[in-house]
Amino acid sequence: MPLALFPRRLVRLAILVSCLPLAACSTLRYYAHVAHGEASLLMRRRPIARVLRDDATDPALASRLRLAQQARAFASSQLGLPRNRSYTSYVDLHRPYVAWNVFATLPYTVEALPQCFPIAGCVAYRGYFDPAAAQARAAQLKSQGDDVWIGPVPAYSTLGWFADPIVSSMLRWDDDELASTIFHELAHQRLYVKGDTAFNESFANFVGQEGLRQWRKARGLPPPDPHGQAMDQDFTALVLDLRGRLQRLYAGTHDPAALARGKQAQIGAFRRRYARWRDTRWPGDHRYDAWVAAPINNARLLPFGLYDRWSGAFAVLFERAEGRWGAFYAAARALAGKPREQRDRALDLLAGGTPASSGGAGQ
Known part of the structure; x- marks a missing residue:
């Protein structure tokens, strides 16, 4: 699922300019949080090819990364998904998830309270790289009487704005989940409708599922369980x-x-x-x-x-x-x-x- 994106120019404003309206200040602080989290990931990326050449790399990690790269190549050559640098690098997060999404509704509705951003449009959640920040946001919404749930995010996409890495939280899954997630996240780069989470996620889910079926067949394996x-x-x-x-x-x-x-x-x-x-x-x-x-x-x-x-x-x-x-x-x-x-x-x-x-x- 795509983490809500941020304009880098606005992030600079969040640092340099005092915020007058509270809501605007809160929004700018959020952009600064996301910018810091994304920058941290980008700075810690290591090309997977380099990780595999490193004699110090754990053999189990190397095996999973080789599989990820095979799935990444299959995505472009056989599934028509973007051929770029996304998911060709690796980041060890040293935490269980890459991000946490905060979902919220009013107490007596099943419709999401939308979160709107300049690039991603309105989505059904707000993503945080820091679980404490997600908890603080959830507490704020609960204090207003809203229903809230925090969903951990093992993988994410910036919709092609950055070369997203494979993160260590993705490697806890089995081989099928790892491959289908790479297909899913690349599908967001192939097609994304601003403001329509149901369309975007259903599209990416289908590409991930069908891609996995074809991936297994290409490797001589039976269909998924x-x-x-x-x-x-x-x-x-x-x-x-x-x-x-x-x-x-x-x-x-x-x-x-x-x-x-x-x-x-x-x-x-x-x-x-x-x-x-x-x-x-x-x-x-x-x-x-x-x-x-x-x-x-x-x-x-x-x-x-x-x-x-x-x-x-x-x-x-x-x-x-x-x-x-x-x-x-x-x-x-x-x-x-x-x-x-x-x-x-x-x-x-x-x-x-x-x-x-x-x-x-x-x-």
Whole structure:
């Protein structure tokens, strides 16, 4: 997912000019924070080729970086993704994640409070390189009564403005997740619609998933594990069902007491549905238990509605392009050029024709 970008000229203003309105000062401080975090990453990059030549490099790290470079080359040669310096360097973060995204909603809505930036447009979150800064922002929003969730970010994209590195947090994943994430993040550089997170993330998710399928095939491996993929899709559908129920609840009354009771009742009913679904469909598999047991609010549901909404629609678009990446990207770009309402209607129509094998979670 792309971290909110910043204009370097504005960062200099944040350092040199006093801020008069509080909101403007806060915004400039945020740009300065992001500029400092990005600059720190850029200064610590090491070309992967140099890391691999270094005799001091741990063999396990070298093996993962070689795989990342093979996936990076495949992305450009076979998937039509940008051929540039992104993901050809490495940074050891010495922390578990590269960034933390703060999501927020009003207490009785499932729509994100948008965060708007000059380059990225309006997105559904605000990204921080420092977890303490993310926590401070979350506390500020909570004090206003908003629902808030902080999502850790193992990988990120600056949409091609900088040569983004492979970061150490990406290497904790298995080989499939590492490769698909490289494809996903490069897809953001291939096509990005300012202000439409659902379109951008669904597009990149599809490219990552289909790219992974082709990557495995090229390496003589079977398709990705159908069990895990099917369970992921089913769980996403369960969460989106909760989101829909909450949306209908919030639209049905303006009584704060009734809304508060109804919200907690819906979340409790979701946990019971989850337990029945798990024990009936996936007995013995408890991979989502911790997620369901943790506190749930509107903001915690946002990534499901945003990152999976149109994945099936893009699968149909790819099928109609007869699996040709150039034709697929051209069709996606044509959709991106439509006004928002027309684009959403077109994606809805495509989603109605989602092939059963496409992985159209959340439809």
